[in-house]
Amino acid sequence: xxxxxxxxxxxxxLGLVVAxxxxxxxxxxxxxxxxxxxxxxxxxLGQLLGRxxxxxxxxxxxxxVIVAFMIAVPLGAAIGVxxxxxxxxxxxxxxxxxxVFSIPKSIFLPMxxxxxxxxxxxxxxxxxxxxxxxxxxxxxxxxxxxxxxxxLVARSYGATRxxxxxxxxxxxxxxxxxxxxxxxxxxxxxxxxxxxMYASRTGIGHLIANWGENFQMRQLFAGVILLAVVAILxxxxxxxxESRCSTWRA
Amino acid sequence: MQHMASLTRLHEVAEPTAIEVARLxxxxxxxxxxxxxxxxxxxxxxxxxxxVIVGPSGCGKTSLLMxxxxxxxxxxxxxxxxxxxxxxxDPARVxxxxxxxxxxxxxxxxxNIEFPLALRGMPKEERRRHAEAMLRLVGLEGFGGRxxxxxxxxxxxxxxxxxxxxxxxxxxxxxxxxxxxxxxTRMTMGHELLRIWSTTRKTVVFITHSLTEAVYLADEVLVMxxxxxxxxxxxxxxxxxxxxxxxMATDTFGRLRDRIWQQIRKTTQPGLA
Ligand SMILES: Nc1ncnc2c1ncn2[C@@H]1O[C@H](COP(=O)(O)OP(=O)(O)OP(=O)(O)O)[C@@H](O)[C@H]1O
Ligand SMILES: [Mg+2]
Numbered sequence: 234x235x236x237x238x239x240x241x242x243x244x245x246x247l248g249l250v251v252a253x254x255x256x257x258x259x260x261x262x263x264x265x266x267x268x269x270x271x272x273x274x275x276x277x278l279g280q281l282l283g284r285x286x287x288x289x290x291x292x293x294x295x296x297x298v299i300v301a302f303m304i305a306v307p308l309g310a311a312i313g314v315x316x317x318x319x320x321x322x323x324x325x326x327x328x329x330x331x332x333v334f335s336i337p338k339s340i341f342l343p344m345x346x347x348x349x350x351x352x353x354x355x356x357x358x359x360x361x362x363x364x365x366x367x368x369x370x371x372x373x374x375x376x377x378x379x380x381x382x383x384x385l386v387a388r389s390y391g392a393t394r395x396x397x398x399x400x401x402x403x404x405x406x407x408x409x410x411x412x413x414x415x416x417x418x419x420x421x422x423x424x425x426x427x428x429x430m431y432a433s434r435t436g437i438g439h440l441i442a443n444w445g446e447n448f449q450m451r452q453l454f455a456g457v458i459l460l461a462v463v464a465i466l467x468x469x470x471x472x473x474x475e476s477r478c479s480t481w482r483a
Numbered sequence: 484m485q486h487m488a489s490l491t492r493l494h495e496v497a498e499p500t501a502i503e504v505a506r507l508x509x510x511x512x513x514x515x516x517x518x519x520x521x522x523x524x525x526x527x528x529x530x531x532x533x534x535v536i537v538g539p540s541g542c543g544k545t546s547l548l549m550x551x552x553x554x555x556x557x558x559x560x561x562x563x564x565x566x567x568x569x570x571x572x573d574p575a576r577v578x579x580x581x582x583x584x585x586x587x588x589x590x591x592x593x594x595n596i597e598f599p600l601a602l603r604g605m606p607k608e609e610r611r612r613h614a615e616a617m618l619r620l621v622g623l624e625g626f627g628g629r630x631x632x633x634x635x636x637x638x639x640x641x642x643x644x645x646x647x648x649x650x651x652x653x654x655x656x657x658x659x660x661x662x663x664x665x666x667x668t669r670m671t672m673g674h675e676l677l678r679i680w681s682t683t684r685k686t687v688v689f690i691t692h693s694l695t696e697a698v699y700l701a702d703e704v705l706v707m708x709x710x711x712x713x714x715x716x717x718x719x720x721x722x723x724x725x726x727x728x729x730x731m732a733t734d735t736f737g738r739l740r741d742r743i744w745q746q747i748r749k750t751t752q753p754g755l756a
């Protein structure tokens with residue numbers, strides 16, 4: 234299949250999904266109280282975005298996501314680099330990190346509530362916690378992807394430690410690091426959502442959980458669409474950067 | 484410039500020594516007192532000479548080259564390059580070309596060549612001028628914008644040689660630079676290297692496993708013993724320059740090749756000697 238054909242087929246499939254979502258409830262095949270028609274959901278989304286309460290929730294969630302991300306990524310990266318670069322630290326902590334990595338992080342949520350309450354700090358702490366481990370693993374992998382040959386070449390041309398870092402490590406690791414960024418955002422976003430849905434007074438996750446409990450399906454679907462769009466946009470933006478680096482991935 | 488030229492002529496008269504290794508030994512740390520890799524290596528390479536080192540696998544050739552490049556420190560002995568000791572990498576005196584080209588895949592060919600100059604903080608324009616001249620020298624004019632994965636094995640090694648020469652060091656060290664190439668490309672690259680060498684007049688120390696390559700390229704072949712590596716034979720190659728492919732079919736060529744082979748056979752299978 235050519236590229237255009239693939240794109241066309243995808244568009245047709247998308248159109249089918251949209252049409253089905255719209256028509257099934259309208260024609261009475263599905264109870265509209267369970268699955269409201271897409272147009273109703275989109276109208277609701279527009280109304281929601283105009284409400285002060287929803288706007289505030291969006292800001293709170295966005296702030297939580299960003300702060301948690303800004304804690305988890307540098308922290309995880311630093312630990313990951315340390316583990317990969319320092320044999321001693323690596324030997325000691327690698328197994329422990331692997332064990333903790335394998336545990337579903339959500340079972341720790343009650344402890345975070347006990348320690349941090351149910352405010353902003355708890356969301357950030359929990360999301361950062363659940364994200365840090367992926368960042369550690371990927372950052373360690375990124376460091377290990379740096380070729381010894383390349384370091385040797387740089388050294389033979391008199392590169393200082395700083396130059397080796399900026400001119401060999403960073404460009405070698407960049408593709409893996411971008412991927413790390415993308416994947417850690419998925420974990421991070423999920424962390425914030427779980428924390429908000431579990432126990433919270435505000436935030437998009439909290440609203441969605443409430444709408445679900447109260448059977449407000451139009452609001453619920455509108456919230457889902459909003460989150461999906463934001464997540465996909467971030468993911469694609471980073472993927473675009475990754476593809477720009479892939480020419481020299483070789 | 485005038486001054487430089489007259490200095491060079493003066494040195495030529497005196498037959499200056501580019502590299503002088505004296506009583507060098509090396510032991511790699513390890514269990515049971517470590518692994519002796521090199522033993523009592525002494526050698527002198529006159530400026531402008533092409534010296535090839537051969538020896539069985541694992542005899543310490545790469546280790547020796549690393550020490551000549553200042554990338555690793557020997558346990559004992561001294562290395563002088565242009566009459567000054569080598570303790571750490573000094574790209575102004577020594578350029579290195581590695582086996583797997585080792586180009587940076589995120590840099591284009593010309594940026595790879597500029598890399599050593601960029602480390603020194605040379606301005607972009609000047610760097611580009613030097614790099615373009617090197618591209619011409621190695622026969623890659625017009626290919627500067629290509630990335631390593633868009634180049635053939637031979638072209639990659641050309642870029643790698645250009646990178647080794649861009650700072651115009653008097654000494655060029657090459658560790659099996661053509662080992663990963665197919666035989667035909669390898670022959671061409673050997674010939675190309677001699678052409679480049681004859682225009683730049685560098686002192687070259689070249690490691691190879693190919694006896695034909697050794698004889699074809701060298702002024703002198705040093706044969707090393709099995710580990711711990713010692714120099715067991717020094718074979719002057721009397722073939723005239725410029726070398727031609729036809730010389731490979733001559734008796735002299737065959738005799739030289741055979742002498743190296745006998746030495747290597749003796750050191751790897753002492754029973755057969
Ligand atoms: N970093 C190191 N630590 C310990 N031992 C080493 C190290 N590097 C090399 N050796 C050992 O020293 C010996 C010489 O290695 P070297 O790579 O110099 O040999 P070589 O002659 O270049 O071999 P080849 O022809 O296979 O390239 C080998 O036995 C090798 O195992
Ligand atoms: Mg070697």
